[in-house]
Amino acid sequence: MTNTEQKNAETVIAFIEELRQRGELEHTDQFFAPQIGEAFSDRQFAVDEIFAQGDKVIARILITGTHTGMFAGHAPTGQSAKITQFREFRLADGRIAEQRAWVDTGTLLPQIQARK
Amino acid sequence: MKTTVQQNIETVTAFIEAFWNRSDFDCVDDFLSADYQEHSYQSKEGLKQFAGKILEAFPDKRYSVEEIIAQEEKVLVRMTVKGTHQGVFFGHAPTGNPIDVTLYRQYRVEDGKIAEHRGWIDMITLWSQIKRDIA
Numbered sequence A: 001m002t003n004t005e006q007k008n009a010e011t012v013i014a015f016i017e018e019l020r021q022r023g024e025l026e027h028t029d030q031f032f033a034p035q036i037g038e039a040f041s042d043r044q045f046a047v048d049e050i051f052a053q054g055d056k057v058i059a060r061i062l063i064t065g066t067h068t069g070m071f072a073g074h075a076p077t078g079q080s081a082k083i084t085q086f087r088e089f090r091l092a093d094g095r096i097a098e099q100r101a102w103v104d105t106g107t108l109l110p111q112i113q114a115r116k
Numbered sequence B: 001m002k003t004t005v006q007q008n009i010e011t012v013t014a015f016i017e018a019f020w021n022r023s024d025f026d027c028v029d030d031f032l033s034a035d036y037q038e039h040s041y042q043s044k045e046g047l048k049q050f051a052g053k054i055l056e057a058f059p060d061k062r063y064s065v066e067e068i069i070a071q072e073e074k075v076l077v078r079m080t081v082k083g084t085h086q087g088v089f090f091g092h093a094p095t096g097n098p099i100d101v102t103l104y105r106q107y108r109v110e111d112g113k114i115a116e117h118r119g120w121i122d123m124i125t126l127w128s129q130i131k132r133d134i135a
Helices: A003-021 A034-039 B004-021 B025-031 B044-057 B123-131
Strands: A040-053 A056-067 A080-092 A095-103 B032-038 B062-071 B074-084 B098-110 B113-121
Touching: A003 A040, A003 A056, A003 A080, A003 A095, A034 A040, A040 A080, A040 B062, A056 B062, B004 B025, B004 B062, B004 B074, B004 B098, B004 B113, B025 B032, B025 B044, B032 B044, B098 B123
Parallel strands: B032 B113
Antiparallel strands: A040 A056, A056 A080, A080 A095, B062 B074, B074 B098, B098 B113
16 A cells, blocks of 8 residues: 555545444445434444555445344344445545445345244 | 556456356356355355356346456455346346346455455345336
């Protein structure tokens, strides 16, 4: 990582912490995203990995919570669930100029489907 | 001279094109290392079987790389897959519905060969596209 890439990664990590404190870290553009905050309680967040190249930074974030509410038609199971989120940023002069977020449901669904 | 990071990006891009778009499943012998670790489909064989199922369900599938970032030996890719649901998909009869889904794949490249892979896909969006009634 170059110095700039290192600084960009640090800026993003600080911003992610800010989003967490504001309760906005689970927000994405996916149609079901508003349900995440209602369906999963005791949410914990960790940045599992961070990529920085040129003006781009992508963080892979792990959200851990308990499935205590309805999610995408799935009744609460009380199971602990691990949710992977990718949050992408473009920086300009050390500031965040753009971001997009996406949450993985391919590994989430098998964790919250009722045991048959 | 190309940096290793640039070469790794080219290796991953070429693999996605050959394997996921041209459905040349035997290309795993060229692209994947002998000790390849597959975290999403169990094994090299599991990867080929899964790709075969996707091809059956969405014969016109097309993967497009929308973002790619590399760091040391790792390469992370965001892409979309578009296609038409023309075959059975996990027990669901063909609907003729179009799909357009985002996925991420993370690779580790070692000495020019892909040595590790893990993938993530938005299955809720995919199921909503398959199950919706657009007739």
